[in-house]
Amino acid sequence: METLTEQAGNPADNVEKLRRVRAVLLDMDGVLYVGNRPLPGVQELLDYLDQTGRQWLCVTNNSSRTSQTFSEKLAGMNIQVPPQRILGSAEATANWLAEQARPGARVIMMGEASLRQALADKGFQLVDDPFQAEIAVASIFFGLTYEKLADMTLAIRNGARFVATNPDPTLPTERGQVPGTGSLIALLAQATDVEPEFVGKPYPGMFQQAMRKVGTQPEETLMVGDRYETDIVGAIRLGMPTVGVLTGVTTREQYETIEPKPDFILEGLPELLARFKEADA
Structure with a gap:
């Protein structure tokens, strides 16, 4: 199936982009x-x-999840991905903060055990008292309570630096789209009149960490994603070639009205594999 971008542009240019690719970043x-x-x-x-x-x-x-538990989840689907081949926003946020904040800074957090582990591994002091916190880190939290929202709000209003793992408004599940980190962040931003610093896609921090891991430059690093406003937009801003797949959030109809478009809009990964084989032939 032809992609929207290929129909509008030069297929030879897209083939050449794939031929130059030395690394591929895949959303999950x-x-x-x-x-x-x-x-x-x-x-x-x-x-x-x-x-x-x-x-x-x-x-x-x-x-x-941690890289290890993501790897275990994939193994349960007969997909073999070692932990070192996975970068989640919990780890990316802890890595980023370790470069931004003083060692051992006091952090109050809203998130799952994976975020707590990532922050602890980087030497941050995790606190529960909102008036002791220097940094407030927020993410998806399936056990969220009003009290936790109140503590995060108090910390931020007391001057704690407000950091969020990602802006995704929804999380795709087999039941459909459910509230994601971005929806919870919007509540905290409304309650504090403070906008957070984001680390995950589409912001540069996560893409740059990923490229350091694979040892490539933007023009030779292909980003494959299903959510245009995070996966694709962030990569385009950094000069990376992009593939939008139709197996997740963004639909073909939505891509028809979006600019700039990805270099490829494909049904899924089998079609991307076919494109790579054509480019390498």
Whole structure:
């Protein structure tokens, strides 16, 4: 199936972009799987990237798991991805903060155990008292209570630096789209009159960490995602070639009205594998 961009542009240019790719960054929710359901062609694409000497890394705004537990989830779907090939927004946020804040800074957090572990691993002092916190880090939290929202609000209003793992308003599940980190962040921003500093996609911090891991420059690093406003927009801003897949959030109809468009708009990963094989032939 032709993509919207290829129909409007020069197919030869897109083939050449794929030929130059030395590394591929893949979003996870909506690209590798939806909920606990694996999407077609994942292992075949990863195997082909290995065979052709290309680096690859799974890069997700989902902060609810560690790299290890993401790897275990994928293994349960017969997709083999070692933990070192996964960068989640919890780890990315802790890495970013370690470069931004003083060692051992006092952090109050709203999030899952994965975020707590990532912050502790970087030496931050985790506190519960909102009036002791120097930094307030917020993310998805499935056990969220009003009291936790109140503590985060008090910390931020008391001057704590407000940092969020990602802006995704929804989280794709097998039941459909449910509230994501961005929706919770909007509540805190409304309650504090403070906008957070974001680390995850589309902001540069996560993309730059990912490219350091795979050792490539933007023009040779392909981003594959399903959510235009995070996966694709952030990559385009950095000069990366992009693939929008239709297995997740953004629909073909939405892509028809969006500018700038990804270099490729494909049904899913089997179609991307076919494009790589054509480019390499």
